[in-house]
Amino acid sequence: MKVAWTRTWIRLLIVPVAAVLAALTAGVPGAHAATDLSVIAQELREDPVYVDPAATDILSEADADALSDKIRDADKPVFVAVLPADYPTQDLFRNLRTETGVTGLYGVRLGDEFDARADSSVLSRQGVDNLVTAVQGAGDPKAQLNDFVDDALRSVGGSAPNGWRDGAGGDVSTTALITTGAVLAAGGAGAYALVRRNRRRHEQEQRAALEKLRVVVDEDITAFGEELDRLDFHPAEPGADDAMRADYERALDAYERAKELMAATAKPEDVRAVTETVEDGRFALARLAARRAGRPLPERRPPCFFDPRHGPSVADARWTPPGGAAREVPVCAADRTRLAEGRDPAVREVDTEYGRRPYWEAGPAYGPWAGGYFGGGLLPGLLVGTMLGSMMATPAYAADYGAGYGDFGGYEGGDVSGADFDTGDFTGGFGGGDFGGGGDFGGGGGDFGGGF
Structure with missing residues (x-):
């Protein structure tokens, strides 16, 4: 295969050059024989996988070629570099991205350690963190890098740089073109x-997801209607004023509008408008209740994260899901008390094939449902590290369930942008280098700085 032969030839040329450089720098105080990043970047512009001559014991040439072919076939901007353990790490990702000049996801195996960075337009920071966490600690480099690439190709957006496609062909004979055309014509039907x-299967999946959502949303609308009844407000009752009547009318309108919208839903993403309407109606009820009781009017806040049926939140509280990272979430008064006492919050659970689970551990269809309640870019921070958050960080999600839920990723990749990129995507906010602690690989935690 011409591409594999070309890669082999380039590597054969690099090995003696690297050996000469090593000989020249041997014994020179402070000299470092590491392959220059410009060389690595040039290789990556032509091939998605680079293995340093000093790191061939980590990943063999055959395994590197197989990994490269997998990435090429998927046409995704995923870059993998395998470097020796003593390779300098100061600003490694940022400088590598600058030298390569191509928007994408960059994974680096450095000795026994691994980490990755990506342009946020290709994959969100949380999406990258999820990919790294999933393969962290794997001892076998081949298995680790293959798992990383497999997961990345399902998550990353955009397409591969043209250089990979241009170099993947070689000379093609006229006979081969004619034969290929005949095969394509025969296989057209x-x-x-x-x-x-595939379209029918996709439509069936969408219908099934909508039916699951219908149950949950109907429960929300029913609960909202019961709140209206319990309030027992009459516009003509003593003490009622125009402000109270306006709140009550807004709540009633929201209740009726939510039912109409739900009856008209045709796909899961339509549900977002329904829960937005229910949330607006619940806030109107909270204002009405405050007016009747003579309390200060509540500020406009998102509903309780654990179950929007609890009504508008009263504060933000720190919460850590099992196996996840701590984050601030909006909570109702009852859940704030539960958390303060060390008890579990009252979580909204939904039916899944594995039984009743919290909605953030259910299927992707619950993204639009949650998006209607937690708009304004709030959702990514709330769902960080959860199953639903990981799903919403993939480019395929927007096509199936809608976009606009926040910064889950933009998904334009493979373009040549040179040094014009957000360096914050590649530094992770770690001190003076990518990896914290003065640029050491691992930052004391053994994992390139311990995550984002």
């Missing part, structure tokens, strides 16, 4: 049938 079959 089959391809069309496959597309139709």
Whole structure:
């Protein structure tokens, strides 16, 4: 195969050059024989996988070629560099990204350690963190890098740089082109049938997801209607004023509008408008209740994260999900008390194939449901590290369930942008280097700085 031969030839040229440089720098105080980043970047512009001549014991040439072919076939901007353990780490990701000049996801295996960074337009920081966490600690480099690439190709957006595609072909004979054309023509009918079959399967999945959502949203609307009844407000009752009547009318309108919207939903992303309407109605009820009781009017806050049926939140509280990172979430008064006492909050659970689970551990369809309640870019921070948050960080999610839920990722990749990129995506906010603690690889935690 011409591409594999070319890669082999380039590596054969680099090895003696690196050996000469090592010989020249041997014994020179402060000299470092590490391959220059410009060389690595040039390799990555032509091939998605680079293995340093001093790191061939980490990943063999055959395994590197197989990994490269996998990335090329997927046409995704995923870069992998395998470097020796003593390679300088100061600003490694940022400088590598600058030298390569291509928007994408960059994974680096450095000796026994691994980490990754990406342009936020390709994959969100949380999405990158999830990928790294999933493969962290794997001892076998081949298995680790293959798992990382497999997960990355399902998550990352954009397409591969043109350099990979331009170099992947070689000379193609006229006979081969004619033969290929004949095969494509013969397979056209089959391809069309496959597309139709996939479309039908996708539509079936969307209908099934909507039916699951319908149950949950109907419960929300019913609970909202019961709140209206319990309030027992009459516009003509003694003490009622125009402000109270306006709040009550807004709540009633929201209740009726939510029912109408839900009846008209045709796909899961339509549910977002329903829960937005329910949330607006609940806030109107909270204002009405405050007016009737003579209390200060509540500030406009998102509903309780654990169950929006609890009504508008009263504060933000620190909460750590099992196996996840701590974050601030909006909570109702009852859940704030539970958390302060060390008890579990009252979590909204939904039916899944594994039984009743919190909504953030259920399927992707619950993204639009949550998005209606927690808009304004709030959702990514709330769902960091959860199953639903990971799903919403993939480019395929927007196509199936809608976009606009916050900064889960922009998904434009593979373009040549040179040094014009957000360096914050590649530094992670760690001190003077990518990896914290003065640029050491691991920052004391053994994992390139301990996550984001």
